[in-house]
Structures are given as C-alpha cells and as structure tokens.
Amino acid sequence: MIKTIDGATAGRRELKRRQTRERIEEAAMSLFLERGFDATTVEEIAERAEVSKRSFFDYFPSKEEVVFAWQDGFADHLMAAIASRPADEPAVKTVQHGLVSAIVSAADERAMALGELIRSTPALKARDQLKYAKLELKLTEALKARSRSDEERLRVRLLAAVVIGALRAGGELWNEQPPGTSLETFAHRFFGDFWKTLADFGYEGQDL
Amino acid sequence: MIKTIDGATAGRRELKRRQTRERIEEAAMSLFLERGFDATTVEEIAERAEVSKRSFFDYFPSKEEVVFAWQDGFADHLMAAIASRPADEPAVKTVQHGLVSAIVSAADERAMALGELIRSTPALKARDQLKYAKLELKLTEALKARSRSDEERLRVRLLAAVVIGALRAGGELWNEQPPGTSLETFAHRFFGDFWKTLADFGYEGQDL
DNA sequence: AGGATTTTTGCATCGAGTGCAAGTTTTTAC
DNA sequence: GTAAAAACTTGCACTCGATGCAAAAATCCT
Numbered sequence: 072m073i074k075t076i077d078g079a080t081a082g083r084r085e086l087k088r089r090q091t092r093e094r095i096e097e098a099a100m101s102l103f104l105e106r107g108f109d110a111t112t113v114e115e116i117a118e119r120a121e122v123s124k125r126s127f128f129d130y131f132p133s134k135e136e137v138v139f140a141w142q143d144g145f146a147d148h149l150m151a152a153i154a155s156r157p158a159d160e161p162a163v164k165t166v167q168h169g170l171v172s173a174i175v176s177a178a179d180e181r182a183m184a185l186g187e188l189i190r191s192t193p194a195l196k197a198r199d200q201l202k203y204a205k206l207e208l209k210l211t212e213a214l215k216a217r218s219r220s221d222e223e224r225l226r227v228r229l230l231a232a233v234v235i236g237a238l239r240a241g242g243e244l245w246n247e248q249p250p251g252t253s254l255e256t257f258a259h260r261f262f263g264d265f266w267k268t269l270a271d272f273g274y275e276g277q278d279l
Numbered sequence: 280m281i282k283t284i285d286g287a288t289a290g291r292r293e294l295k296r297r298q299t300r301e302r303i304e305e306a307a308m309s310l311f312l313e314r315g316f317d318a319t320t321v322e323e324i325a326e327r328a329e330v331s332k333r334s335f336f337d338y339f340p341s342k343e344e345v346v347f348a349w350q351d352g353f354a355d356h357l358m359a360a361i362a363s364r365p366a367d368e369p370a371v372k373t374v375q376h377g378l379v380s381a382i383v384s385a386a387d388e389r390a391m392a393l394g395e396l397i398r399s400t401p402a403l404k405a406r407d408q409l410k411y412a413k414l415e416l417k418l419t420e421a422l423k424a425r426s427r428s429d430e431e432r433l434r435v436r437l438l439a440a441v442v443i444g445a446l447r448a449g450g451e452l453w454n455e456q457p458p459g460t461s462l463e464t465f466a467h468r469f470f471g472d473f474w475k476t477l478a479d480f481g482y483e484g485q486d487l
Numbered sequence: 488a489g490g491a492t493t494t495t496t497g498c499a500t501c502g503a504g505t506g507c508a509a510g511t512t513t514t515t516a517c
Numbered sequence: 518g519t520a521a522a523a524a525c526t527t528g529c530a531c532t533c534g535a536t537g538c539a540a541a542a543a544t545c546c547t
Contacts, residue, residue, distance in 0.1 A: 123527050163483040200408035232448040236440035268437050270481025275371040276474025331496050
C-alpha cells in the first residue's frame, strides 16, 4: 500500500482510476469543444479515452455530468472561503468576500470555453441552472451554520437567494464587458452597486 | 370554414388537433401522477391518448415538455399583470403586484401535485430551474420596456434577478407553511418582510 | 365528387443508459 | 511467492427517448 503526501491511500487501483477519469474528462472536453456537445457520442469519447463505452458510465453517470463535474470546485472553494472568515462578521460581508474569491479563482481560459459551450447547448442550459440552485442550497447551509438566532436563519435563506441572483446577473454583465477588464475589480464594483441598489429596492418596497 | 367567437379559424382540423393535444396532456399527467415520471413510457402515454407513439412527438418535442407546457400560463399572466399597471408606478411595486396576482391565479390543486412530481424527479428539477431563468428573462424585458433611462434598465435587471430569487425562496417557505394558510396573505406578508430584509442587506453592504 | 393539402402512422435507425455475467487486474493473506 | 478474494473492465443484450422518411388516412377547397 502506497501512501501519498496528504495521507490518502493511493494504491495502484485508486491511482489508475483517477488517471482514467481524467483521461475521459480530457477526451470529452476536447471533443465537445471541437464539434459540440450533441454531435459527440459517448462511444467517441470512450474511444479517445481508450476505455469501453460501458466503462464511461462507470466513471460518469451521464454525458452531461462530465461537463459539470469540475464545477464542484467552485462550491467547495466558496464553502472554504466562508468558513475561513471570522464568525462574528456580518453575513453580507462574508458572502461577498467568499464569492469574489471563488469567482476569481474559477475564472480561467477553460471556464470561459465551458460557459460558451453551455450557453450554446439547450440540454446543458437546464443542467446549468440546477447548479445555481444547488449552490444556493449549499450557501444557505453554510450561512445557517454561522448564524445564531432563528430569525437570522430566515434572513440567511433570503440572502442566499438574492446573492445567487446577483451572481447570475453579474455573470451576464461580465460577458458584455470589454475584454481586458480586471475580473476582481469588476466583481467588487458590481457588488458595490448591488448593495446600493438593494437598499433602494428595500426602501421603495417599504410603503407597500 | 368555421369561425369561433374570438375570430380564430377553427376548422375540423385545428379543433381536432387541440383536442388531441389535450388528450395527450391528460393521459400523460394522469400516468405521471399514478406511477411517476420515469416509470411512464411515451408508448403508454400514446396508448392511453389513443395516438401512435410517433404522433406524441408531433405534439410535444419531448416527454418533459408535457409537464412544463401548461406552465407558460404563469409567465403570460405575469406579463399581462405588469402591462396593466400605470406606467409611472415604481418598478418594485409593479413587480410585487404582478407576481402576487400570477401566483394566486396559478396555485390550484393540480399545480401542487405537479410541484411534488417535479421535486421528486431529478430530470424534471433541472428543467424546472430553467423555467425560472426564462421567467427572469421575460420579467427583465417587460420591466425594461417600462423604464426610460439607461440607468433604470440596469436596476431593472437586478430587480428581476432578486425578485425571482425571492419567488423561489418564498415557494420553499410556502411549502413549509401549515395547511389552510391563505396564499395571498402569505405572499403579501412575505414580500413585506422581503423588502425590509433587502433594505438591511443594502445597508450592511454599504461600507464594503 | 375529386384533387390538393395536412395529419397520422409504421418502420427503420441512432444514441443514451442499465443489468448481467465473464474476464482481467490488483490487493491481501498466508 | 502464490493463491484466494476483491475490485475493475468489458462485451452483449436490451429498453427507451427521439428523429427521418415515405406510405396511408383524414380534411379541406372548389
């Protein structure tokens, strides 16, 4: 039995398994980007990854999941970032920092191409939206864990909903931004505007 | 050629077509609710609706679409409700009234069962989230049409995002409500809390 | 009625996804 | 080091959703 640096067991078995998984991911992504999601068959992916079609489904439950597997990283990063903030920090601040941190670390060349692929494939669009819902759920849980009163827990559910909404709207806005803009700067500026606008909405809604 | 009250042409052809569509919808829904979405095959639906499997796909592009077809009504109602409000009313107020009106008119026995079906079927969950995204888009467009300045148009995008977030969170909360609660009362109370909470968030975010 | 048009159907086909049993590789225990 | 146990891979057969196409049936128009 071989031990890795981080203490996880990694016999030949697990090692090979991880490599195979990566090979499949690699093969799938390159094919998707070459000819599109729908025009790529699982058999072609399996062939390029040098496994059988049947084994593909041993690693990924469906063709779609290959696209979204790596995106779990975003949620994980966000959770970690939130957990690392002081416990007495206001939730609003915690969330903004967590999100900006996760966004900046997730936005690379690959992510952009992926985004384009998703946007241009109806079947993936639906699955993509589900990701936001899952993220919202996780965010709610993470924030609930930090809150003390029951009242705070209700607020936190709304905060998650609102902030994920902002994430989507912000993403759209970012795509319309001239190239060369700094993502971090944009994100901070966007949130600044966002809280201000929220205050306005809240104020306007008071007398209803 | 036969003319109907509303002036739309309705020869035997169109009439029969509408009837068939309804029969398929009826057949599909009853089967979905009886044995679940996945356990129902298109062939069974076609059989109960007395059409061929091939014809099913002439009326609906996919099995999933049967579930979501009727839900277009919600968006339409919302658009109409928004259009009917005075043009100089603040957007926040317009949106709240529109949503409450659409919610109340859409929430019947059937809708509840549908909701449960969707919640318990992973494949439908994803498609359901897409509906929110589409609704957000439509809402944004409807509000943009009412706004005059460019600045207002940006605000309106955020308002749509935030308010659809509230719709989802509110829906969840409603499902946890004791039975017998008035939906309209609940909705108005919820929005009241919502704007207040929004104001808090906005205030807390200012000093970032 | 009867020719033109639209709808419905059957059939063949593709691709995603699953269950199963047989074959292969890695691990573990002696 | 070897052999049994456990985990992994593969091929095969099959189900089901979805699409294209051409023949057949229903409807429309004059």
